[in-house]
Amino acid sequence: MIKDVLFQSENYCQISWQEVFNMSSVAVVDNNSFFGLGNSKGLIMHSENINFENDIVLLTKSSVTAISVKCLKPMPLSFLNEAGMFLSQLTVDVTNKNKSNLYEVFINKIVANIFIACKKIAVYTHEHLSNRYYENKRIVNLDVVQSHFSDCMIILSRVEQLIKLSIKTDQISFLLKQLMNLLVILSRLAGARAVLKNNAIEFLFFIRLFEKFIEV
Amino acid sequence: MKNDMNATRYYGEKLSSYAKSFRELSFKVDADPNIILNYLDLPAVNFILSDCNSTTVERTHYLEAFSYGDPGVLLACPGPSLSGLMLRELGLPNQIDYFYKILQSKKIRTFFALTEPNKGSDANNIQTRLTKKNKHDSDYFLNGTKCFFGNGAVGNMGIVLARLFDGPLGIRAVWLTPDLLNNNLNIQKTSLSMFALKSAQIALVKFNDVKIPESQILGNHLSACENGLLGIVKVFNRLRTGVGALAIGQAQAVCDITFLINKANLKSLKSVFANFNSLLKVSRQMLKNAASEVDKNALLCRNVSLAKANATAISEKVISACIALCKMDALLENPWLLKALRDVHCWEYMEGTTDIQKKQIRGI
Numbered sequence: 001m002i003k004d005v006l007f008q009s010e011n012y013c014q015i016s017w018q019e020v021f022n023m024s025s026v027a028v029v030d031n032n033s034f035f036g037l038g039n040s041k042g043l044i045m046h047s048e049n050i051n052f053e054n055d056i057v058l059l060t061k062s063s064v065t066a067i068s069v070k071c072l073k074p075m076p077l078s079f080l081n082e083a084g085m086f087l088s089q090l091t092v093d094v095t096n097k098n099k100s101n102l103y104e105v106f107i108n109k110i111v112a113n114i115f116i117a118c119k120k121i122a123v124y125t126h127e128h129l130s131n132r133y134y135e136n137k138r139i140v141n142l143d144v145v146q147s148h149f150s151d152c153m154i155i156l157s158r159v160e161q162l163i164k165l166s167i168k169t170d171q172i173s174f175l176l177k178q179l180m181n182l183l184v185i186l187s188r189l190a191g192a193r194a195v196l197k198n199n200a201i202e203f204l205f206f207i208r209l210f211e212k213f214i215e216v
Numbered sequence: 217m218k219n220d221m222n223a224t225r226y227y228g229e230k231l232s233s234y235a236k237s238f239r240e241l242s243f244k245v246d247a248d249p250n251i252i253l254n255y256l257d258l259p260a261v262n263f264i265l266s267d268c269n270s271t272t273v274e275r276t277h278y279l280e281a282f283s284y285g286d287p288g289v290l291l292a293c294p295g296p297s298l299s300g301l302m303l304r305e306l307g308l309p310n311q312i313d314y315f316y317k318i319l320q321s322k323k324i325r326t327f328f329a330l331t332e333p334n335k336g337s338d339a340n341n342i343q344t345r346l347t348k349k350n351k352h353d354s355d356y357f358l359n360g361t362k363c364f365f366g367n368g369a370v371g372n373m374g375i376v377l378a379r380l381f382d383g384p385l386g387i388r389a390v391w392l393t394p395d396l397l398n399n400n401l402n403i404q405k406t407s408l409s410m411f412a413l414k415s416a417q418i419a420l421v422k423f424n425d426v427k428i429p430e431s432q433i434l435g436n437h438l439s440a441c442e443n444g445l446l447g448i449v450k451v452f453n454r455l456r457t458g459v460g461a462l463a464i465g466q467a468q469a470v471c472d473i474t475f476l477i478n479k480a481n482l483k484s485l486k487s488v489f490a491n492f493n494s495l496l497k498v499s500r501q502m503l504k505n506a507a508s509e510v511d512k513n514a515l516l517c518r519n520v521s522l523a524k525a526n527a528t529a530i531s532e533k534v535i536s537a538c539i540a541l542c543k544m545d546a547l548l549e550n551p552w553l554l555k556a557l558r559d560v561h562c563w564e565y566m567e568g569t570t571d572i573q574k575k576q577i578r579g580i
Binding site: 001002004039041078087132134184187193194196201205 | 554
């Protein structure tokens with residue numbers, strides 16, 4: 001029954017923040033490690049609930065280190081947790097243990113993965129509207145829709161070029177804002193389907209939160 | 217949490233107290249929308265249930281106040297929704313009385329089913345059909361699928377738009393009462409998994425040969441013109457400013473909370489908040505003017521579309537700018553702001569996206 005309301009595209013796929021975060025963490029830590037990203041205020045972002053038996057590999061701007069999860073105070077926010085974003089407050093000081101550039105590697109990876117996910121959304125939204133009609137015309141061929149997709153193409157090309165040039169830390173916010181603008185357009189094109197779980201609106205929200213999280 | 221709500225200056229004491237009761241329930245209802253059924257004695261809920269004759273101006277005003285409290289709680293609440301407006305537009309006096317009598321005595325949720333999986337909200341191209349098995353029968357049979365409408369799987373009463381014959385005059389509003397809906401094996405319903413504005417509980421419902429007595433087809437006493445697409449257009453025009461009001465109420469609340477969070481830096485941010493408040497005030501006035509116009513002539517759509525499109529855009533702009541003024545720790549201390557950030561884009565999809573409103577504004 002649910003398939004009646006899914007996107008009409010063979011390339012449709014659910015987009016999950018948790019997956020993007022986990023895929024990006026593989027670039028910096030062992031696949032089986034419990035990974036957390038720390039910000040300058042001692043907040044930790046992780047994609048799984050805390051398991052008190054494991055240590056967490058904590059990546060901050062200046063260091064990477066394994067610490068006991070007992071040093072984390074979870075901040076339960078059910079609507080974030082349900083979608084795979086967990087936040088905790090660090091209760092000890094862990095600065096400058098092992099200097100590394102892995103923070104930049106991770107941030108680059110996550111931006112690249114967000115970009116890939118946005119491209120997927122653009123593709124399936126375009127296909128969906130190619131399969132639907134308004135007044136006997138394919139929706140994708142309506143002038144207003146073409147104009148929106150042209151805007152999407154411009155943003156995607158711009159971001160792709162910036163990613164190719166290798167991302168600098170001070171460009172992250174700009175890049176994320178570009179991708180958020182893209183998701184706003186795509187979600188409008190998709191209509192109410194974008195509000196469903198694991199679609200554009202959810203992804204947009206988590207990118208916003210991530211941008212806020214890494215803000216200095 | 218900066219929860220010392222001061223909405224009285226916008227909405228007066230009574231509505232402000234209702235808004236406050238909604239804010240207090242916001243996270244409980246977000247986690248489980250059905251929990252609202254434990255709060256049916258709230259004065260705010262009774263206020264919504266008792267609205268059987270509000271003007272568009274009045275409704276626009278109180279919906280903004282409720283959204284200032286929490287739009288999710290409002291959408292989860294029992295109440296007449298769009299169905300009540302449709303009954304008031306197309307129903308006979310005894311049908312209207314019966315609708316409100318059931319609503320108020322049973323305190324039930326209602327729905328309004330227009331959107332379809334293949335045709336979206338294009339009322340001109342509704343595919344759900346009302347047919348007779350035999351032309352001498354008095355009963356009709358309803359077949360089709362509706363989706364993306366609030367409380368569809370949990371509502372006990374509602375309206376389904378269906379086609380009696382081809383063309384814009386062939387659209388009819390079918391009134392499904394609890395006795396037709398409850399335990400009807402010919403109706404399959406499911407709430408869809410949502411991330412934002414979860415308590416709206418948008419649904420997917422399939423009608424397979426659902427027997428509909430002729431008396432449940434609204435507007436039989438009206439001309440073919442009045443009970444077809446025209447009736448729907450009037451109802452939507454009467455509701456659009458309400459959706460705009462939901463957007464503005466939420467944005468005003470976010471603005472006020474952010475103001476309190478930034479109290480220490482107010483010197484540098486004074487003009488920023490003054491601008492936000494001006495935008496919200498202007499948007500509120502545009503909604504009020506459009507609502508007033510529609511109260512006089514429900515077929516005037518230009519200004520309601522304009523006011524709704526403006527309200528959703530301003531709401532997104534103000535909420536986004538307010539969030540930008542808050543640090544992450546402030547957002548975590550005030551999670552209602554995060555919830556607003558999550559939900560703000562939903563207004564765009566209710567009662568027509570901005571592209572559709574622009575068509576109305578251009579007069580196409």
